[in-house]
Amino acid sequence: MVLIAVQAAQVVYVVHRESLTFDEGDHMFAGYMMGHTGDYGLNPEHPPLVKLLAAVPLRFQALWTPPLQGRFFKAEAYLSGRDWLAHNDGATQRLVFQMRMATLVLTIGLSLVVFWAAREWFGSTAALIALTVLTFDPNILAHGALVTTDMGISLFFLASIYAFYRYVNRPTLARLLLTGLAAGLLLATKHSGILLAPMLVVLAVWEVCTAKGERGRTALRLTGALAAIVVMGVTVLWAFYGFRYAARPAGLQLSNSLVSYAAQLPAFDAKVVLWFARWHLLPESYLMGLVDVKQVAASSPTFVFGTNYATGRWWYFPVCIAIKTTVGLLGLLGMTWYAVRKGRLRKTRELAYLLGPGAIYLAVAMASGMNIGTRHILPLYAMAAILAGAGVSTLAGRFPGFSDADERAPEATTETTAVPDAKLRKRWAWVAAVLVTAHIASALMVFPNYMAYANEVWGGPKNLHNLLSDANVDWAQQLIQVKEWRDRHPDEECWFAYFARPEIDPAVYGIHCHALPTADTSWMGGEEVIPAVIHGNVLISAGDLSGCEWPSARMNPYLDFQQLQPSEMIDYGVMVYHGDFSVPQVAAMSRGQHAEEMIAQGRAEQALYLTREATELDFDEIVSQTARGDAAVAIGAKNEARAAWKEAIASAQHMDSEAQKSYIPDLERKLQRLD
Numbered sequence: 001m002v003l004i005a006v007q008a009a010q011v012v013y014v015v016h017r018e019s020l021t022f023d024e025g026d027h028m029f030a031g032y033m034m035g036h037t038g039d040y041g042l043n044p045e046h047p048p049l050v051k052l053l054a055a056v057p058l059r060f061q062a063l064w065t066p067p068l069q070g071r072f073f074k075a076e077a078y079l080s081g082r083d084w085l086a087h088n089d090g091a092t093q094r095l096v097f098q099m100r101m102a103t104l105v106l107t108i109g110l111s112l113v114v115f116w117a118a119r120e121w122f123g124s125t126a127a128l129i130a131l132t133v134l135t136f137d138p139n140i141l142a143h144g145a146l147v148t149t150d151m152g153i154s155l156f157f158l159a160s161i162y163a164f165y166r167y168v169n170r171p172t173l174a175r176l177l178l179t180g181l182a183a184g185l186l187l188a189t190k191h192s193g194i195l196l197a198p199m200l201v202v203l204a205v206w207e208v209c210t211a212k213g214e215r216g217r218t219a220l221r222l223t224g225a226l227a228a229i230v231v232m233g234v235t236v237l238w239a240f241y242g243f244r245y246a247a248r249p250a251g252l253q254l255s256n257s258l259v260s261y262a263a264q265l266p267a268f269d270a271k272v273v274l275w276f277a278r279w280h281l282l283p284e285s286y287l288m289g290l291v292d293v294k295q296v297a298a299s300s301p302t303f304v305f306g307t308n309y310a311t312g313r314w315w316y317f318p319v320c321i322a323i324k325t326t327v328g329l330l331g332l333l334g335m336t337w338y339a340v341r342k343g344r345l346r347k348t349r350e351l352a353y354l355l356g357p358g359a360i361y362l363a364v365a366m367a368s369g370m371n372i373g374t375r376h377i378l379p380l381y382a383m384a385a386i387l388a389g390a391g392v393s394t395l396a397g398r399f400p401g402f403s404d405a406d407e408r409a410p411e412a413t414t415e416t417t418a419v420p421d422a423k424l425r426k427r428w429a430w431v432a433a434v435l436v437t438a439h440i441a442s443a444l445m446v447f448p449n450y451m452a453y454a455n456e457v458w459g460g461p462k463n464l465h466n467l468l469s470d471a472n473v474d475w476a477q478q479l480i481q482v483k484e485w486r487d488r489h490p491d492e493e494c495w496f497a498y499f500a501r502p503e504i505d506p507a508v509y510g511i512h513c514h515a516l517p518t519a520d521t522s523w524m525g526g527e528e529v530i531p532a533v534i535h536g537n538v539l540i541s542a543g544d545l546s547g548c549e550w551p552s553a554r555m556n557p558y559l560d561f562q563q564l565q566p567s568e569m570i571d572y573g574v575m576v577y578h579g580d581f582s583v584p585q586v587a588a589m590s591r592g593q594h595a596e597e598m599i600a601q602g603r604a605e606q607a608l609y610l611t612r613e614a615t616e617l618d619f620d621e622i623v624s625q626t627a628r629g630d631a632a633v634a635i636g637a638k639n640e641a642r643a644a645w646k647e648a649i650a651s652a653q654h655m656d657s658e659a660q661k662s663y664i665p666d667l668e669r670k671l672q673r674l675d
Helices: 002-016 024-037 049-054 073-088 094-122 124-135 138-143 150-169 173-187 191-210 215-240 258-262 267-278 284-298 316-324 327-341 348-368 379-396 422-446 479-488 542-546 559-563 584-600 604-617 622-634 638-652 664-674
Strands: 302-304 307-309 494-497 533-541 568-570 574-582
Touching: 002 094, 002 124, 002 138, 024 049, 024 073, 024 094, 049 094, 049 150, 073 094, 094 124, 094 150, 094 348, 094 379, 124 327, 124 379, 124 422, 138 150, 138 379, 138 422, 150 173, 150 191, 150 215, 150 348, 150 379, 173 191, 173 215, 191 215, 191 284, 191 348, 258 267, 258 284, 267 284, 302 316, 316 348, 327 379, 327 422, 348 379, 379 422, 479 568, 479 574, 533 542, 542 559, 542 574, 559 574, 584 604, 584 622, 604 622, 622 638, 622 664, 638 664
Parallel strands: 494 533
Antiparallel strands: 302 307, 533 574, 568 574
16 A cells, blocks of 8 residues: 555646646546536547546536537537636646546556456565556556546556456356456447457457367357456446437537548448447447547657658557666566566466457557557556566565465466575565666656656657657646746747647646647647747747657758757756747748638638748748648639649658658649639
C-alpha cells in the first residue's frame, strides 16, 4: 500500500500542475453530456466508460452547456468542450482536477492487478519488484490521472487476461463471470479492446495443445467459455450505452451518418460495419468510433528521428520503447530473458499469458499506422513490470522475510523454477538492486515532467523533441507553466504557436500572446494574420516545432526554428526564442487559413486580397495558394483560381509521394470542376 500511495501522490502532484491535455476537454464534456442527456454522439471516437467515470464527480452539478451547432462531431466535441470548461471552470481547473481524480482509480486498479497477478504467477518477490517498477514508471505516471482511455485499456487488458488465466487454471462459474465482466469493461473503454478476442483464442489454442490428455474435452470447454465471454462482454458494452442502438437521443442525429462515414472506408470494411449496424449487433456510437479509428489511422502523419512522414512507420513503436523506457527496466527485462534462455524461469503457462497477448498487441500497434505516442502501447508497460519481477525473483531468489509459502502460488502449475546457488543469487540481487535503483532515479530526474521522459542513452528529455513528438513530449499540458513564464515577462511582445489551439485557448489561462498558425488552426480557425517579421519572444510547442501533424516537413512553417537554440525550455515541451525573426511562410500560411474562414463567412473578395498578399510573401506556401484559388472561384475569377491551384500542385510535387496524396488529388478535383 505504501508503494501505491507513493504512486498516487506523484500522479496527483503532476496533474495538479498540468493544464488540459489535447483530448481531455472533449472527453470531459462528452462524459458530462452522456450522464445528463444520454447523448453518445458527441464523441463517438471512443466508448464511454472512462468518460462516464470522469463525469461521476459532476453527476449532481447543473453546469452551463453550450448550444449544439451541428458541426462535424470532432469539432463539436472539442470546441464545445473548450467553451464548456472555459465557462464553468476557467483557469481554476477545479472541475478538471475532480474529473482527473476520478480516473486515478484506474491507475490504482492497474497497480493492484499487477501485484496480484505477479504474486500468483511468480511469487511475492516478483510482485514487490513489479509494483516498484510500475510505481516509478514515467510512462504510467505521465498518464496516470488524465481523462483519456490509456490507463483504462491498460487496466482492463491485464485484468481480462489474468481473469482468463484463473478460469483456465480452475474453472468455476464465478471465475467465468469475472472474465466476462473484465472483457466487457475493456470493450467499453477503447475500441482496441476487441484485440482481446484473438488474444484469448491464441491462449485457448495453447492450452489445448499443451493439455495432458483429453484435449478434445479441453477444447470443447474453452470454446464454450470463449463464447460465453463474448456474450457477457458485449452485454456489458451495451449496458454502457444504456442498451440503446441510436447514438443520440430522440430529435438529434449524428452530423455524419454512419452510412456516409463508413463509405470512406475500403469496401470490405464498410460492408462489415454496415452489416453490424443493419442488425443492431453493436451500438451505433460504437460502430461510428470503429470507422473513425480506421479513418484516422489511414491518414495519421508521423514524426520520428527528426523526420516527417505522411503515414505511420512499422518500426515506430519499437523506437518509442527504446527511447522512453528506462535503462533500468530494459536491464531488468534483460535479466528475465537470460533466466528464460538458461532454463531457470520455467513458468511456461504464465509466460505465455504475458508474452502472447503482449506480442499481439505490439504487432497490431506496429501495423496500425497511428503513430502518435507511446501511450498507445501503455498496456505493455504493465506486462513488462511483471516480467521484470519474474526475472529478479528467479535469479536473485526471495527477499529476506518472505517465506517459502509466499513464493508458492496456491494454484501454481507443477513446473518449478530452478534456483541458482546462494552466492550467485547474491550477485544477481546486487544487479537487480542497481537496475531497480537506476529505474527509480531515471524517472525522478525528470519529475514532474514525466510526459517528456526519455532515457539517458538518447539524451534525456532535453533532446526528446528532436526524436519524437506528440504525446511522447508535448500534449499541450504546459499552459500553467507558460502563464508563470508570461508573468515574469509582462511587458514583452510574445508570439505563441500552441499545439492544441484552438481546441484549448491559452487566453483562458491568462496567456495573451499573438496566435501563430498551426495544423489545427488550418481546419478549426483561431490564428491571427501574422506580419512577415516578428519581434520579441516566440513560443513554439514541441508538437508544432516538429510539424508532427503535417504530412511533410515542407508544410511546417517553423522548420527554420529547428536550427536555432531556444533561449528557454518550458517543461521540455515549449521552446522560447528571443529576437527578431523573418517568418514569410508563417505569414503566408496565416493569411491562407484566415482567408478560408472569410470565404465561409461570404467575404470572398477580402479573402482573395489577403491570399494575394500571401503569394507575395511566400510563393510556394500551399495553404495560401489553395485558399487563393478557393477565393477566386467564389467570385467567379476562374482563370486566377486555375492558376492558383496549379501553383499549389506544383508546390506539392516537391513533397514525397505519400505526402502528395494529402493535397494533389483534392486540387485536381477542383480543377476538373472548373472545366
